[in-house]
Amino acid sequence: MPDLEDLYREIILDHYRNPRQRGELEVPPAHRVEGYNPLCGDEIVLYLDVQGDAIADVRIGGSGCSISQSSASMMAAAVKGKTVEEVRALSRAFKAMMSIHETTIGGDGTEAEAEDFEGEPGAKLGDLEALRGVVKFPVRIKCATLSWNTLAQGLEEAGV
Amino acid sequence: MAVNGLDVARVKKDFPLLAHQVNGAPLVYLDSAASSQKPQSVLDVMDEAYSTYYANVHRSVYTIAAQATEHYESARNRIARFVGVNPNELIFTKNVTEAINLVAYSWGRANLKAGDVVVLTEMEHHANLVPWLMLAAERGIELRHLSMADDYTLDLSNLDELLEGAKLLAFTAVSNVLGTINPVRHLADAAHAKGALVLVDGAQWVPHLPTDIAALGCDFFGFTGHKMLGPTGIGCLWGRAELLDAMPPFLGGGEMILDVRLDRFTTKEIPHKFEAGTPPIVEVIGLGAAVDYLETIGMDAIREHEVALTDYALRTLGERFGDTLTIHGPTDLAQRGGTLSMALADVHPHDVSQILDTRNVCVRAAHHCAKPLMRRLGVGATARASLYLYNDEADVDALADALDATARFFAP
Numbered sequence: 001m002p003d004l005e006d007l008y009r010e011i012i013l014d015h016y017r018n019p020r021q022r023g024e025l026e027v028p029p030a031h032r033v034e035g036y037n038p039l040c041g042d043e044i045v046l047y048l049d050v051q052g053d054a055i056a057d058v059r060i061g062g063s064g065c066s067i068s069q070s071s072a073s074m075m076a077a078a079v080k081g082k083t084v085e086e087v088r089a090l091s092r093a094f095k096a097m098m099s100i101h102e103t104t105i106g107g108d109g110t111e112a113e114a115e116d117f118e119g120e121p122g123a124k125l126g127d128l129e130a131l132r133g134v135v136k137f138p139v140r141i142k143c144a145t146l147s148w149n150t151l152a153q154g155l156e157e158a159g160v
Numbered sequence: 161m162a163v164n165g166l167d168v169a170r171v172k173k174d175f176p177l178l179a180h181q182v183n184g185a186p187l188v189y190l191d192s193a194a195s196s197q198k199p200q201s202v203l204d205v206m207d208e209a210y211s212t213y214y215a216n217v218h219r220s221v222y223t224i225a226a227q228a229t230e231h232y233e234s235a236r237n238r239i240a241r242f243v244g245v246n247p248n249e250l251i252f253t254k255n256v257t258e259a260i261n262l263v264a265y266s267w268g269r270a271n272l273k274a275g276d277v278v279v280l281t282e283m284e285h286h287a288n289l290v291p292w293l294m295l296a297a298e299r300g301i302e303l304r305h306l307s308m309a310d311d312y313t314l315d316l317s318n319l320d321e322l323l324e325g326a327k328l329l330a331f332t333a334v335s336n337v338l339g340t341i342n343p344v345r346h347l348a349d350a351a352h353a354k355g356a357l358v359l360v361d362g363a364q365w366v367p368h369l370p371t372d373i374a375a376l377g378c379d380f381f382g383f384t385g386h387k388m389l390g391p392t393g394i395g396c397l398w399g400r401a402e403l404l405d406a407m408p409p410f411l412g413g414g415e416m417i418l419d420v421r422l423d424r425f426t427t428k429e430i431p432h433k434f435e436a437g438t439p440p441i442v443e444v445i446g447l448g449a450a451v452d453y454l455e456t457i458g459m460d461a462i463r464e465h466e467v468a469l470t471d472y473a474l475r476t477l478g479e480r481f482g483d484t485l486t487i488h489g490p491t492d493l494a495q496r497g498g499t500l501s502m503a504l505a506d507v508h509p510h511d512v513s514q515i516l517d518t519r520n521v522c523v524r525a526a527h528h529c530a531k532p533l534m535r536r537l538g539v540g541a542t543a544r545a546s547l548y549l550y551n552d553e554a555d556v557d558a559l560a561d562a563l564d565a566t567a568r569f570f571a572p
Contacts, residue, residue: 006519065509
């Protein structure tokens with residue numbers, strides 16, 4: 001069994017206990033989207049304020065497990081102030097980190113190396129790297145990707 | 161040692177999975193409300209069926225086809241007797257979900273029109289909500305709901321008011337989240353007094369309590385095999401013969417017909433009218449063996465054991481965790497089964513179950529297919545431990561130790 005410390009890194013627990021960008025934004029101009037994880041009942045409410053080609057502000061509501069909430073917190077902190085293009089690159093990098101590992105489940109359990117998903121120019125995962133260990137716990141991957149899927153939905157609704 | 165008529169140590173030995181080791185240690189299986197484990201006798205009977213007399217049923221005259229049919233119908237007879245009904249009123253379905261959908265589709269579409277009222281409860285599993293929501297979208301029927309009171313029982317104060325003009329009252333006999341045992345007979349009598357029929361979701365009742373459907377006074381009753389030591393893929397719907405006779409068929413196909421022309425068909429008598437296509441033959445035979453096993457142990461002994469173990473669990477968890485652990489369910493043992501929906505302070509159920517898993521403690525962390533109830537409880541999910549005949553005090557202690565480790569792991 002993989003080590004729990006791989007899943008619950010200190011930085012994840014910190015984002016869980018002290019979530020960043022928590023709250024709401026006025027709608028409109030912001031867009032409000034909801035994301036659900038039907039497996040476990042996690043809910044994310046995402047407020048997204050897109051000005052021109054940039055994410056002017058983002059806020060997170062809802063409730064869920066430490067992985068879904070910390071992932072949302074890290075995501076919100078990472079995308080605020082970024083251009084839509086940068087956010088999309090970051091999203092691809094994050095999902096690559098999740099899915100590359102997903103496909104190696106049942107293999108030798110070793111971690112895929114960073115270069116596997118750092119083909120995204122300008123995409124620095126930063127704190128989000130802490131979620132790398134989630135892929136050793138396949139049922140939790142959906143917890144980590146919930147906020148990113150909700151963000152994609154938000155970008156779509158914002159028409160960017 | 162058991163404090164009652166049930167020898168758990170012996171019972172445990174009948175279940176091969178409970179002796180199986182995962183990560184070098186045996187399992188503490190506390191998820192029987194989701195699905196139960198299977199005794200060796202069920203596995204043996206199913207293996208014997210496939211190995212020695214397997215053939216399709218109700219079709220051929222050769223020896224093993226006749227044997228298969230005999231075993232299959234014998235299982236129906238034993239299952240019917242086990243729940244106190246006539247075998248010709250016992251329809252095999254895939255599970256309770258299909259049983260309720262059968263009623264919604266066949267009886268509902270023949271009898272409900274726009275504005276007709278179906279009364280449900282806030283405690284329902286999605287299986288007893290979504291089929292009626294689908295019918296409401298299609299037909300414009302009105303849905304009303306009995307609320308949950310703060311003591312986790314149904315609020316019956318407006319029961320008669322809600323039943324006014326209703327065509328059907330459909331509710332769960334035992335909540336899969338709270339463990340609450342609902343007053344089935346009382347609810348059925350109240351509905352009948354207002355001219356409504358009664359459908360009972362017995363998924364969490366039949367595995368744990370002696371069942372006499374006739375005495376419960378309902379009109380339809382669904383239950384499922386895999387929660388009562390039987391295989392997956394086999395459930396049952398019981399209905400009153402006069403209702404089933406009058407209902408149109410649900411699925412059409414082979415097995416359910418008497419005659420087919422290119423422009424018409426006639427159906428068989430019940431229960432076969434509702435059993436289109438090749439049925440889950442060996443699963444039915446397996447469920448028959450599960451019923452035999454439960455009868456050997458005795459449902460009274462199982463209920464008694466679960467009451468004693470639930471009492472032990474509530475006391476142990478209460479003493480060790482106090483206010484840091486909330487158990488969403490009645491405290492009165494007479495009004496509850498062995499389902500413990502837990503909320504550990506400051507730790508999400510999903511994280512609870514992750515830490516518990518490192519100690520092989522199997523609980524379900526989710527919304528338990530009852531999202532409206534979770535919203536009523538004000539939570540997104542709970543960690544649910546559910547007890548059955550093969551659980552003992554050591555399992556409860558392992559749960560408490562694992563919860564303790566969880567609380568320490570997540571302590572700031």
